[in-house]
Amino acid sequence: MNKETVPLICNITNPGRVGITLPDVDVPVTSVADGLPKGAVRESLPLPELSELDVTRHFMHLAARQYSVDANFYPLGSCTMKFNPRVNEFVASLPGFAAIHPMQPEETVQGALALMYELQQYLAEIAGMDDCTLQPVAGAHGEFTGIILIKAYHESRGDSARTIILAPDSAHGTNPATAARAGYKVKTIKSNEKGMVDVESLKGMLGPDIAGLMLTNPNTLGLFDENVVEICRLVHEAGGLVYCDGANMNAIMGQTRPGDLGFDVMHFNLHKTFSTPHGGGGPGSGPVACKSMLAPFLPIPVIVKDGDTYKLKSDLPGTIGRMHSFYGNFLVDVRAYVYLRTLGAEGVKEVSENAVLNANYIRARLKDVYDIPFNEHCMHEFVASGKVFKKRGVHALDIAKRLLDMGFHAPTVYFPLIVDEAIMVEPTETESKETMDSFIDAMIKINQESIDDPEYLHHAPHNTPISRVDEVGAAKRPNLKCVIGE
């Protein structure tokens, strides 16, 4: 990795440089001053001036200070950092997909509409549900869509007393944040000693004020809740609906379907389960599948098929409205479509089988070295607790940082909140046994280091371009931009 500090783009500017050649004006010139009101013409524009090579070198130097799935193993629990196939990139860059305008005449975008329609069908099938929208552009966005679908459903039935959404204490932070955004109060259900929803607790909380339950299954500990069917039934009996946070679909795709288990609505994370790249933090895509009773409320426009022709329809009286300026992250959806056409029905099942196999392999090899609280078979991820290291004065954070030295990205740490010093590992199905063995060896080595030389771990990482960062200082004295000329 590049250990040299890369100067900021603001600081490498050199007046007079241009990064791209533009054409001259080819129309008779109108005076800008005459065409715009007084004071509306900008006086100064403090952007950098760089040549194309300056720009190229700058971003190449930055790229060299960055881990990525392409180069490094990312065993990040709940993120499903699988390989991002390049055939997906090739198709998404075709001008027939990349260079089309969202509002050009429908007869000129039939290929795009067909792709979206087919992808919606595939996702609905994987979900075990009836309908699907591709409009949400991220998991949290999908959650919000799903929860307001539930709200619209209750409202359409005049059931306005339902003001509460339930979520387990192990839920991802987006779950309660989403429910609050939708105007619901959030109540937390405790997990039992097995890390699953405490069914008796749940029974005590169900009533006519419950709109629904948000559940991740397998849950954020990587465990399939054996009571999930009963949980869904109980919520339905109380008049509520059940939302499935589909972040962990990589474990059960093709093995079972959330709709069959009793879930009414769910979101997918295409950037997790369906191999679309993370891009450093986005763009993702969070399609929502739902059962037919929620279909009247889907965001507009929906895609309808009329014979062989696809059309966009906005005339849906019950719609919750729009979630996005257009149709969602279409070019991300294209990548997921290519992936599903590559996998096919058989491949979908191979993905989940191997994802679960891989996680269990790492768990089995580490269980004698690390404390794994829920130590039966896991699904596609497992959580270890670093609490035994606390006695040696070493924390999950130190273990995470030391792994960076060895070429691995750290696993997820400190989530879920219900496990002390949580370390959550999810290898995914795209990793080889050799890579997993190197990771296992590294974890074993770190365990030994925690006994022999804990101080070394406190100051890890040692081999990366920078050492641990003063995050407290960053928040106390926020410095959020550079300025040209300063």
Next chain:
Amino acid sequence: MTNMSSSLKRNKLSYIPTTDGDLAEMLAAIGISDTSELFKIIPEDYRLDKPLNLPSGLAEQDVVSLCVGMAARNKNLHELTCFLGAGAYDHYVPAIVDTMLSRGEFLTAYTPYQPEVAQGILQSIYEYQSLICALTQMDISNASLYDGGTAVGEAAIMSTSITGRSKVVVSRAVHPNYRQVLSTYTAGLDINIVEAPFKDGLTDISALISMLDDTVASVIVQYPNFFGCVEDLGAISEAAHAVGAKLIVSVDPVSLGLLTPPGAYGADIVVGEGQPLGVHTGFGGPYLGIFACRQEYVWKVPGRIVGATTDSEGRPCYCLTLQTREQHIRREKATSNICSNQALIALAATIYLSSLGKNGLKQVADLCFQKSHYAKERICNKAGFSSPWNAPFFKEFVVKCDKPIDEINKKLIDNNIIGGLDLGKFYPELENHMLLCTTEKRRKEQIDLLVELL
């Protein structure tokens, strides 16, 4: 249902490297004889005993062939001349943008939660934030939101949190789709959205003033507005601030190469759609939600923010900061439920702005301005076409036609031209009005051909 037997087919999928040999060792380590044992936790009645109803998988060359065929059923913007804008713009995307975005280090990186191995992404986001602040003349920018529409929604919610007031006034001259997203975003909250009228292509300032009082959290306008007209931000700012309401401006970032930025007029929050900055039209996404605001509101900002700091050796570096605003820490008390941003798209905008730079962006903006003014004048000189108003405009403009827009556009598309937006479909009072756009890509001969065919 019958018990599933292991159905692993070795070495068929290039994405799954596990061989028979690997499998045997792994099963032994776990202490099971078959992978099906790992799925016994799923109640038997719910374990699928047959494949999903999906098409069979295809070899890579066959997937490509299939998808190339699907793409060919679309007519793209190299084949069609685009005079349609309305929130998605046919600007030129410099080749360096796609080159850098396809670098695996950026494309396949995760969110930069471990700064020691993510300085590439973190610094590029810090630079993005810096360039957005320079462009909008605002104090702080976040790392981006999903798109222009959701950015308006987030800004409106933030304004109610800042002021403690619950009414938001949005101009009808703001993009209809953005107003719909705003409505969806705020429906579950105690927020009342009211619309201010437009007159002669601009927000009607006297009508707006009559709607403003101390119950109003913010006024939202677009700059240039949906009709392409340049709003009088000075007057709107004064009106909003006179009652203690915040001014939210949704911008076209390319226009800020030419126009005085909203920060100079005292805007409190600037949002917008970053797609014009080196992002393909892509049938509507992924796009880029710009979000910038005054320093004093930093703790209320939604989404990720990157800050500069030092490491334990004193080296300058960057990290995600002010995270206690966010969902992973504050959960239901977070400033938003947003988790991801549009990192790779923000990188596109950063590379675009770095490449065009100070002079290039001004030049692109000027080209847009020149071509739109030329086009409008030529069209309005034709019989049957007129200008509905005299408001100043940037790259989009409205013409009134003597025939239905559908009919005009049908003729244009038969000649491989995408005509303007039929405004009558969004504004009943604008029947037979067309919203046209000329970016820097529209050559004189293309404009002349459009005029000829109208």
